[in-house]
Amino acid sequence: MLGLTDIPKLFDGRFATAPIIDFGDRQMNESLAIADHLDAAYPDRPAIFACAAERAMVGFFDRWLLQLILTHVLPIYMLDAHDGSTLKDRSYYRQSREAFFGRTMEAIVADRDERLPELRRAFDPVRETIAGQAFLGGQEPNFADMCLLGLFIFIGTIATLPPLVADDPLIGYVERGLAAFGAETVSLSLNLGEKAA
Structure with a gap:
């Protein structure tokens, strides 16, 4: 690998x-x-991209993911990403992230439970969009959906703390998106939603 x-x-x-x-x-x-x-x-x-307008919107969406969503994701899942990386990469991963943030990874993730609701709220525009259609791209996933699905696959693969509540419509969105590409959350062992009580 x-x-x-x-x-x-x-x-x-x-x-x-x-x-x-x-x-x-x-x-x-x-x-x-x-x-x-x-x-x-x-x-x-x-x-x-079906047209220049779609390409422009996907460019905006990509920047939104990188500049807004990842600023919530990294401090919550940084230690999980470290623990999920290959053994040969862990020293580099730790040193580079701790140098960037100026503190240990353990200190960075210490209050992640309190920060999780803010990450969940950051996805509200996606929830509102998929309330009226299957995907960001409409009835079929487009490149913006692939970007977001990639993020959920990354988080779900490493997460020891599920990013979503048990009944979050984003779980169904991820399942639909994976199914469109011939995969499923169960086969990928994604940890996306809290277990129902």
């Missing part, structure tokens, strides 16, 4: 994060740039 410390060893150290796609003559590592390249390089295939 490719670990965090393996990434800088690829392609002469040009990339610090994944995903990385190697097109032979060109390598890329940013999801939206990869999607743009695929749409341009394969015009005979179904487009990832």
Whole structure:
């Protein structure tokens, strides 16, 4: 399995994060740039973005996830991510995160139970959207849905504290999204919702 410390060893150290796609003559590592390249390089295939307006909205959504949602996710699940990483990456993961935040990971996650409701509220715009349609993209998932599903897969894979309440409609959203791509939360062993009392 490719670990965090393996990434800088690829392609002469040009990339610090994944995903990385190697097109032979060109390598890329940013999801939206990869999607743009695929749409341009394969015009005979179904487009990832139906139009320029959809691409612009997905760009906004990607920034919303990175700048707002991840600022809630990281301090809650940082230690879980450390414990879920490969053994060879744990020292790097700990040192880099503690240097960035200026305190130990244990101190960062110490009050995560109190911060969890704020993370849950941050997803309210998604809940309101899927109250009237199956996905952010309408009746079928689009690239914005894939970004959000990827985040829920990440959290659900590592979480020792479920991010959602037991009856959260986002659980059904994730299940629909995974089913659209031939997967299911049970097979992935995702820990997304609190157990019903």
